[in-house]
Amino acid sequence: MSWTWFHRLGSPPTFFRFAERVAPWLMALALLLIVVGCGAGLFLAPKDYQQGDAFRMIYVHVPTAAISLSIYAAMAVAGAVALIWRMKLAEAAVVAAAPIGASFTVVALATGMLWGKPMWGAYWVWDARLTSELVLLFLYLGVIALNNAFSDARAAARACAWLALIGVVNVPIVKFSVDWWNSLHQTATIMKLGKPSMSWPMLWPLLMTLVGFYLLFGAALLRRMQNQLLWRERNTRWVAEWLKESN
């Protein structure tokens, strides 16, 4: 199998054109899945026998919480690539992914609080899962702040890559906190070995929103990486040509 297409994608102009074609389709599919999944979760899925309608918050809480972890793990991988091979696209990916990850972490925390109040009687408890997720938000904010603290884009990206790599130790802590410590938060329902402990009429809208949020991340990442590349490569011929074409 030839991998030349993959290596070509490492070139900023080729990647830019690829993202220009793919991002709108990814975004449209993401929005479709999220809208249909949320609609089905709100109006079609049966009530939970213990939590009643309150369980419907799962359709936004679980996908955003899962993706908040995945994005940080992806940033760490991109950070390693950026530090080892000095790849421009990997540097752009680390910086571009941080605001997206931060936004989903805020949603996961806020929706968790809204779910906690009627179920636990409190918006917030200093539980291992909640506290480690809050630490994850601070890590994202740290990457964003670090990126803004440097005037040189490449030095900023390398600093961000280091923070992404060091902070990734928090990802398994968030994931397994409910198994390692006594927690108010329930253990894994879907992301576990064996069969998910949800019935199909409840599960399918959740799988739709989960895939939808991942696609949304993909589309937003491509768009933000494009912006990063435009700024970093602003003195190159391809950016000048793109400017002429797009005006």
Add this chain to the structure above:
Amino acid sequence: MDPRYATFIWACFGIAAAAVLWNVFAPLIERNKLKTRLSESAEESTDNDA
């Protein structure tokens, strides 16, 4: 929908909708600003060359 939970549920979906819209539009707004900035700096450099 159970009225005891309705506010929590709708607030939850509202926050998620705000985040989705922000992720859709923020990169596009940033790109438009970037485009304007790059076009202006390109015009300035052309003027300076002339």
